[in-house]
Amino acid sequence: MPKVDDAHFAARRRQILDAAGACFAREGFHRTSMQDIVRESGISAGLIYRYFTGKDDMIAAIVTEWHERRTTMLGDDPATGYLDVLRRVGDPETRDELRLAVQVWAESARNPAVREMSRANVDRPVAAVAPVLAAVSDDPESLARVFIAIYQGLVLQTLWDDGLDHAAYLRAVALLLAPLGFAPPGDGGQGD
Template sequence: MPKVDDSHFAARRRQILDAAAACFAREGFHRTSMQDIVRASGISAGLIYRYFTGKDDMIAAIVAEWHERRTTMLGDDPAAGYLDVLRRVGAPGTRPELQLAVQVWAETVRDPDVRAMSRANVERPVAAVAPLLAGRTEDPEALARVFVAIYQGLVLQTLWDDGLDHEAFVRAAGLLLAPFAPPGNPGGGAEQQ
């Protein structure tokens, strides 16, 4: 059998993950069958199993990518990056991604592996941001977790309320963040509004 080059492998994997993510966002993890993913991807079941061992493997890959993107968005200026992450929640076309996020959060209650991945993906940004808040608050880790909760709450409110004013939400979050932003960056990037 000819060896598949890395770019072809990556493209096929992406095609499968995109199809699986769309199915999971629409139907949830448990109501989505492998046959649903086969249909959505246009790839045979046999070929899918060459890339993934099953749905749980796809879920793990999706969760890892999802959190990696958010971590990357924080960039060199976590305060401004955080506000950019909040802005992205309200961007057009993000609804399926937000639905998938809620599916992942719900799955953490049932699946210890997904819970461990999700917890690790909260712990990393908390560990990265808490030192930046040191000296500005009594409990920097707790404050970092508050900002994670603000993000999670915005995701839920966005799915529940089509009329939510995301810019107003981001401005308010910027005001909350301002006292903790590094000197010389008042508002943690909130002035970019």
């Protein structure tokens, strides 16, 4: 019986987070009200408050999930995983996710808790790939941060420029990776 309760809890929580994420991506954190989330989710405010203390709690959960997904995508092969993360940015289905990412970055400049999570979610991958990059750089942490900045820049450019050639962007990044000994196998980062 507890499995059903756990599954129900997880499904309801997911429903609320999906609704909140859609509202945040569309209107931003500050313009989104709890009533907007109630309408989007179809769940009463009282029930939402059983799962989350408020918008900040939802934002924290969304930020945590967002970074966990990217960490999982990197996998065991950092170069291929990194190009997969970049490739996903060009997927039209991720548009709301990209808008939400920019909202998180903007919120991190204002909200110390979101800034701390965002910093941790940059510092962890930097620490994870720095040992790999140490073989090709005297400053592997800075090099890792450059690749994070490339990702962040692609997110912004994708939102600003509907005509951005993602395949060309990926080929350029693959060219940057190649001299470091991290050229991905197969398509050179062109995508499917």
